[in-house]
Amino acid sequence: MTVPTTIAHPPVQPTDATAPPSRRALKAPKESYKVNWPLTIVLLVAALTILIPLYFxxxxxxxxxxxxxxxxxxxxNPVEFANFPAAWVTVGFGRALMSTALVTVFSVIGAVLASSMVAYAIARNWERRFFRASYVYLLSALFIPFPVLILPLIKQTAVLGLDNPVGVILLHVLGGISFFSLLYIAFIRxxxxxxxxxxxxxxxxTWQVFWRIIVPLLGPMNATVAIFAFLGAWNDFLLPQxxxxxxxxxxxxxxxxxFQGEFNTDYNLAFASYxxxxxxxxxxxxLAQRWVLSGVMRGAVK
Amino acid sequence: MTLPTLLEAPPRDAGPAPAAAPPRRHARLDRTYLVMLVPVLALFSLFIVFPALTGVLFSFTNYAGYGDWKFIGALNYVNMFKDPTILQAYLFTFFFALVSTLVVNVLSLALALALNAKIKWRTGMRTLFFIPMVLSGLVVAYVFNYLFSNTIPALADSLGFTPLASSILSDERFAWIAVVFVTVWQAAPGVTIIYLAGLQSIPGEVHEAAELDGAGGFRKFASITLPLILGYLVINVILGFKGYLGAYEIIVALTGGGPGTATQSVAMKIFSGFTGGDYAYQMANAVVFFIITVAISLFQLRIIQRRGVSL
Structure with missing residues (x-):
């Protein structure tokens, strides 16, 4: 489904992924190794591919x-800050931001709660056939490409009155279940x-055990799932569209x-909005790059 | 990571090691677990599985997306194979997915090696190179759209380099290069992180030992690093290929499938069924796409199992 596949899901080595840089930073502010300058320069040049579009x-x-x-x-020259308020009004930025924020917040909460609950139930009842079968059933969705679902889903959400952000939240949560409960089950085991x-x-x-013991213990994995769910929901184009x-x-x-109309020439407004x-x-x-990168790296191979 | 966990996951028979202790086996089922699982299963069935099934059903009808419909057998499927625009979309999509997988993995592996090497400002470099991961692919593609159609031609013009003086996006032969470029730009960080994790799982002593034995840089990479991160490579290739087959938003924002239909992907073709009046026909397309995707995934899994790659 969209959520898991659009964001890359990396692997790791929970601790040594991010620990080395931070430990090094604490112990010795300067690199303790002999710096490979040619490679550093190559990387700096390569970094232009990232920096130029952003600068632009x-x-x-x-x-x-x-x-x-x-x-x-x-x-x-001169600097034109007026583009921002103008773009804000033109695209109805405030409303869209609100809508995106709501969709993202509830998608993240839903993904963390639903996936961890399902994973806990399955992991602790592995000896029962029904739970094992549920696991395979949920996993099978990883193989369904999103384009296959979308046409019937548009009809179905319209019929059910879910052709709104609530429907998008629901689909984000359900679409992420396969991948996220995989992560959680591995962790709960x-x-x-x-x-x-x-x-x-x-x-x-069992509820008290889940809330008071399991959910807190899942801390690092909750962060990983939340990051994936956040990026998936915030940047999603397909589902809301x-x-x-x-x-x-x-x-x-x-x-x-x-801004994509054929005769649109308001490029500055467009870029202010972008x-x-x-x-x-x-x-x-x-601001949180160390935390984000370690979370993303944890999401992968064990 | 999907695949490694997926492959290793079904915790063979007795499952989660501690939970499998015999006394629990015959314990009465705690209803709470059902309350946790069943509602989610029900919603999952209703919103993921059910639409997939109705889609298959409609692929055997002449439904236009509105109004009456009746069953017409496999006619949609027969027509599909005679439709040159569908064929072209499949050819483009496969070509695009192959090229993207190749380029993304080569570049990401190189980048991961570099970011793992003894470079200056390592943390800052990593932060910088992973930026595209958090940005909206659609908006990024809009930005590149302008760069490709205005900035690069203007630069090429002022440098007197005519081949690039007109927009690559409006050139039927080369528009795909722009699509691959932006796809790589956006996908590389996620893939690089996986490789970086793989590289960090290799103990430093292994390389030191190789150096003592006189292995050079390339030799070390080919005989030590690469075999040790093969599992990560396999994951990246499989996931990447499947993802690029579904290419949509970057193409929409860059070329809209054009010029003409030169960069139209299968996903775009399928989505057009919603407004194009050929709902059932595109559903048949979606079913074929599904079968092909699953077949490729299973084929890749088979190869991995035969090679005995441990993930």
């Missing part, structure tokens, strides 16, 4: 229409049952197509 987006967003010609790489059994002897119910019928409820990526759409994930990533 920023300068385009800061120019007036008269400065747009040429390569577009020239620095803006490493939690000794003895921990739960002592709580049960003290009279805790196909499912949400009311344009005023559309999400951020979808409303950007406003920049505002890209900024939230970019800022969160840069």
């Amino acid at each position: 987006t920023v300068v385009m967003a800061l120019k007036g229409p008269s400065q747009t010609g040429g390569t577009g790489l020239e620095t803006p 490493s939690i000794p049952v003895e921990i739960e059994e002592s709580a049960r002897l003290d009279g805790a119910s 196909m499912i949400i019928a009311d344009p005023t409820l559309q999400t951020l990526p979808v409303v950007q197509n406003l 920049l505002m759409a890209l900024a939230p994930t970019l800022i969160v990533y840069v």
Whole structure:
């Protein structure tokens, strides 16, 4: 399904993935090895492929229409901040941001709760045929390409009155179940049952065991699932575009197509809007990059 | 990671090691577990499995997306194989997926090796190179659309380099290069992270031993690094290929499938069934696409099992 496949799901080695840089940073501020300068320079040049499109987006967003010609790489002069409020109004940015935020928040919460619950039930009842069969059943969805589902889904959500952000949330959660419960089951299998059994002897119910013991122990995996679910929901174009019928409820990526009209020449407005759409994930990533990268790396091979 | 876990997952018979202790086997089933599992299973069936089945059903009708319909047997499937635009979409999609898989993996492996090497500012470099992972593919493709259609031609023009002076996006022969470029730009970080994880799982002593034995850089890579990360390579190739077969949003934002139908993917063709009045016909297309995807996945899994790659 979309959610798991669109984001790459990497592997790891939970601890040594991110630990080395941080430990090194604490012990010795300067690299303790002999720096490979030629390779560093090659990488710096390669980094231009990342930096140029970002730089380009920023300068385009800061120019007036008269400065747009040429390569577009020239620095803006004068700087035109008015593009941002104008783009905000034109695309109905506030509304779209709200819609995207709601879809993302509930998709993440739903993915974490539903997947961990299902995984816990399956992992702790592996000896029962029904639970084993459920596992295979859920996994089979990993093989269904999204284009196969979408046409009937559009009809079905419309009939059920789910052709809105609620339907998109539901589909994000259900679409992610296969992959996320895989991650959780692998993790839960490493939690000794003895921990739960002592709580049960003290009279805790299965729900209490789940909430008070399992969910906290799942901490690192919750972070991993949340990151995947967040990126999947926030950047998703396909589901909202196909499912949400009311344009005023559309999400951020979808409303950007406003600037794709054949006769549209409002490039600066468009780029101001692109920049505002890209900024939230970019800022969160840069601020929390160590945490994000370790979470993503944990999501993979064991 | 999907595949490794998937392959190793079905915890052979007794399952989650600790849970399999004999006393639990005949214990009464705690209903709570059913409450946790069954509602999700029901919703999953209703929103994932049921649509897939109705889709298969409709592929045998003449449903236009609205109005009446009746069963017409396998006619849609027969017509599909005679339809040159469908054939072209399949050819393009496979070509695109193959090239993208190849380029993404070669570049990502090189990048992972570099980011794992003794470079200056390692943490900062990693942060920088993984940025595309968090950005919306659609918006990124819009930005590249402008770069390809305005900036590069303008640059080429001022440098007097005529082959690039017109937009690559409007050139039927080369538009796919732009699509591959943006796909690689967006997909490489995720793939690189997997390789980086693989590289970090190799103990440092292994390389030191090889160096003592006089192995050079390339020799070390070919005889030590590559075999040790083969499992990661397999995962990246399988997942990547399946993902690129479903290519959609980057193409929509870059070329819209054009010029003409030069870069139209199968997914775009299928989605057109919603507005194009050929709903049932495109459902047949979707079913064929599904069968091909599953066949390829199973084929790749077979090869892995035969080679005995341990994941």
